[in-house]
Amino acid sequence: MEVVPTKTHIALLASPGIGHLIPVLELGRRFAVQHHFLVTIFVVTTDASAAQSQLPHYSSYRDLLNIVFLPPVDVSDLATGSMAILSQLVLLMRRAMPHIRAEIAKLKPCPSALIVDLFGTEAFEIANDFSMLKYMFHTTNAWFLALTLYYPHHNETDKHDHVYLHKPLNIPGCTPLEYEGTFDLDTRPDDRVLHEDYAKMGLDMAKVDGILVNTWEGLEPRTLKALRDPNLMGRFSSVPVHPVGPLIRPVQPVENLVCRSKVLDWLDSQPAGSVLYVSFGSGGTLSANQLTELAWGLELSGQRFVWVVRPPVESTAFGSYFRQKERTEDGTPDYLPDGFVSRTREVGLVVEMWAPQTEVLAHESVGAFLSHCGWNSTLESVVNGVPMICWPLYAEQGMNAAMLSGHLGIATRLKEVGPGTVVGREEIEKMIRRLMEKDEEPGKLVRANVLELERQAEAALAKGGSSHGSLERVAKECKTGLT
Ligand code: UDP
Numbered sequence: 001m002e003v004v005p006t007k008t009h010i011a012l013l014a015s016p017g018i019g020h021l022i023p024v025l026e027l028g029r030r031f032a033v034q035h036h037f038l039v040t041i042f043v044v045t046t047d048a049s050a051a052q053s054q055l056p057h058y059s060s061y062r063d064l065l066n067i068v069f070l071p072p073v074d075v076s077d078l079a080t081g082s083m084a085i086l087s088q089l090v091l092l093m094r095r096a097m098p099h100i101r102a103e104i105a106k107l108k109p110c111p112s113a114l115i116v117d118l119f120g121t122e123a124f125e126i127a128n129d130f131s132m133l134k135y136m137f138h139t140t141n142a143w144f145l146a147l148t149l150y151y152p153h154h155n156e157t158d159k160h161d162h163v164y165l166h167k168p169l170n171i172p173g174c175t176p177l178e179y180e181g182t183f184d185l186d187t188r189p190d191d192r193v194l195h196e197d198y199a200k201m202g203l204d205m206a207k208v209d210g211i212l213v214n215t216w217e218g219l220e221p222r223t224l225k226a227l228r229d230p231n232l233m234g235r236f237s238s239v240p241v242h243p244v245g246p247l248i249r250p251v252q253p254v255e256n257l258v259c260r261s262k263v264l265d266w267l268d269s270q271p272a273g274s275v276l277y278v279s280f281g282s283g284g285t286l287s288a289n290q291l292t293e294l295a296w297g298l299e300l301s302g303q304r305f306v307w308v309v310r311p312p313v314e315s316t317a318f319g320s321y322f323r324q325k326e327r328t329e330d331g332t333p334d335y336l337p338d339g340f341v342s343r344t345r346e347v348g349l350v351v352e353m354w355a356p357q358t359e360v361l362a363h364e365s366v367g368a369f370l371s372h373c374g375w376n377s378t379l380e381s382v383v384n385g386v387p388m389i390c391w392p393l394y395a396e397q398g399m400n401a402a403m404l405s406g407h408l409g410i411a412t413r414l415k416e417v418g419p420g421t422v423v424g425r426e427e428i429e430k431m432i433r434r435l436m437e438k439d440e441e442p443g444k445l446v447r448a449n450v451l452e453l454e455r456q457a458e459a460a461l462a463k464g465g466s467s468h469g470s471l472e473r474v475a476k477e478c479k480t481g482l483t
Contacts, residue, residue, distance in 0.1 A: 008479045009038040011104065011111040012137070015089055015119035016045050016073075018282035019374050023139040023214055024117055025061045026247040032064045034468075035475040040066040040107060044096040044120075046073055060252070070099040084184045084194040085394065089119040090201075101126050112481035115212065118148070121204035133478060134208040140375040141215045142223040142243065143403060144396040146174045147182065149206060149227070149237045152199040172233055173226025175407070180398030206237035210474060214245035214375060216460035216467045219408075219453070242470040246379040246457050251362045263306060263360060266349045270304055273367035276436055277360055277386075279308040280372040284393045288312040288335060289422045295336045297428025298348065303436045305348045306366075308355045311335050361386055368435045368443075373400040373411075382410065385454040387446040389431055391417050410450040412442055 010031060014024035021043060028039040041061075048069035061067065073095045078088070100123055104111070113133035116123050118140075127134045138145045150171045167186065169177040188194055205211060217224060220243075226232040227241045267275060278298070280286070286294065291312055298305050312335055328334065330342035333352065341350060357377070360366060361384045369381045370389040378400055381388050388411035390401035405413035412435055416423050435443045460467040 006109065007036060007038045008475075009040070009107065009109050009111045010113045010115065010478050011040045011042065011107065011132075013042045013100065013114065013116040013120040013123055014044065015117050016092055017089075019376055020117050020119075020139060022249055022376055023247050024115075024137065025065070025067075026249055027115070027137055027212070027244070028065045029061060030244075030247065030471055031475060031478075034471065037475070037478070038066070039064075040068060040111060042100055042103060043067060043069045044073065044093060044100075045069060046075055046092070048072060068103055070096055070103065084188055084191055086119075086184070087191075087194050087197050090122075090197045093119045094122055097122055097126065101129075104130055113209075113478045118201060121201050124204060124208065133210075133481065135474065136205050136208050136211045138211055138213045140213075140396055141400065141403070142213050142220040142227060142241070143171075143174060144182075144399055145211065145213055145241070146171050146223055146227055146233050147177060147396075147399070148198070148202045149233060150202070151185075152202040153236050171226075172235070173229060174223045174233070175403070177399065178402070180392075180396075180402050182396055182399060184394070202236075206239060208239055210240045210242055210477065211237075212242045212244045212470070212474060214247050214379065215243045216245050216457060216465075217243055218456045218460060218466070219243075219245075242474055243460075244467050244471045244474070246383055246461070246467075248376060248379050248383060249358055251359050252356070263349065263351055263355050264363060267306070267360065267363045267365040270365040272364045274436075275304040275306055275363075275365045276301075276368050276370055276389075276432060277306050277357075277366050278370040279355065279357060279377070280310075280391070280393060281374040281377055283310075284372045284374075285310045285312055287422065291335055292337055293422055293425045294428055295340050296425035297423075297432065299340065299344055300425060300429040301432040301436070303347070303432055304365075305344075306351060306355065306360065307348065308351050308353070308357075309333070309336070310353055370432070373397040373404065375400060378404065379457075382450060382453050383457050385447075385451045387411060387435060387443070387450045389414065389435055391423075408449065408453065410446050410453060412446065 012024050012028050014021045024041060028041050031037040032039045073092050075092060078091065104126060110130055111132055113135060114123060114127040115135040115137050117137050121136070124134045154169060167178055171177060184194065185198065224241060224243060228234055298307065311333070328338060330339060332339060332341040358380050361369065361380050366386055368389065369386050370391060371377045371381065372393045373390050374397060388404060390405050390411045390413040392398045392401040401413055404411035412431055414423050414427060414431055416427065434440050435446065437443060459465050462468060
């Protein structure tokens with residue numbers, strides 16, 4: 001009788017937020033498709049149905065993966081307004097730990113490995129109890145990973161007692177961190193909880209069996225070298241680093257897309273490379289004044305655009321809350337300048353709240369992306385050869401923007417963007433023209449650079465490529481399990 005080998009079973013844990021869930025699902029899909037693993041994904045959320053409805057392609061993952069939405073975490077007792085987003089996420093994950101433990105205990109066979117993203121490091125204790133291998137999946141880039149690993153040690157190294165984050169910060173062997181906002185670390189110097197939470201993550205990560213990173217060897221060679229060098233970042237962690245990216249969700253077939261008719265149909269009727277796509281991630285919002293300036297900047301530039309727009313509200317780790325909106329006769333939401341929709345109807349499309357982003361960026365009419373530089377958005381832009389205008393808002397987006405507009409040279413950057421500042425319409429207009437108008441020098445250069453990166457990304461993921469090989473190595477370890 002033929003013996004059917006038992007499939008290797010692994011578990012992944014996704015922190016709250018679509019930006020965390022998307023790369024975790026995609027990593028799970030690669031293990032299932034390329035390595036025929038059984039894959040269970042635990043999703044921590046405060047609202048499972050909202051998370052599912054934001055994933056128009058959710059069903060394509062559900063057929064391949066065992067996706068377990070954990071009971072929603074109750075956060076009603078938290079004073080979220082005064083907490084840093086990072087600390088909110090840490091607390092939320094802490095509250096989910098008993099559910100994760102209970103669910104892992106039910107799984108048959110017990111997974112050989114637990115892979116968590118940045119905020120899930122407290123689950124390693126559970127992995128130890130179940131004799132599972134422990135992996136971190138760093139859903140962003142290697143530079144931010146280096147900062148996280150270095151952060152608990154930077155005071156010893158730089159001899160600055162009680163200084164949380166002084167700039168420039170010389171992360172050994174990496175590009176120094178100069179002015180980028182990082183998780184509010186610099187803007188909340190007295191927030192002890194935030195600084196302790198972040199330092200603990202760095203220390204916990206240094207004890208795992210491997211760190212998977214959503215980057216590839218050719219994108220960040222210097223940082224990856226430093227992370228592996230025992231005289232540089234390797235002093236703080238000797239954990240193997242596996243660049244497995246870019247992991248982004250694939251473009252969906254037309255029939256899976258609810259929004260097809262609106263955005264993609266409109267793009268179908270535009271000339272190739274002519275449209276600026278404007279979006280600030282899954283929950284990013286701008287102030288009321290900034291929305292007005294951006295609307296004017298777009299209009300004055302005369303360029304074609306698709307703008308995914310949200311009302312001006314605070315966004316939190318638990319979602320964004322919007323006030324009831326009114327609209328004027330031409331369909332302009334009340335938070336945009338009067339008559340904006342009718343004046344720009346010939347060249348622009350305003351989409352409220354959500355667009356099928358990977359499909360939009362893959363569309364040949366899209367010529368550039370004005371983005372908050374979330375790492376998923378960044379990778380989605382790169383793999384489609386779309387240059388960017390950086391407008392970082394929070395988390396590690398300032399670092400991403402510095403990298404994209406700095407040595408990678410695939411983006412231009414609005415320099416005045418920052419907490420409490422409002423970028424004026426003329427600056428926005430100028431930046432859009434510089435990138436979109438075909439004979440403008442900065443536009444030509446960034447377009448050439450991003451096409452080269454697109455080619456590199458494809459090669460890294462292909463069979464024989466560096467990211468493909470990294471995933472194979474991790475899969476092999478998961479098959480063998482703890483010895
Ligand atoms: N996204 C989307 N449609 C939208 C806004 C966002 O599909 O209208 C997706 C986007 O493609 C990306 C993710 O949501 O995969 C956002 O992740 P990112 O890391 O860019 O930013 P975050 O939302 O975490 O700030």
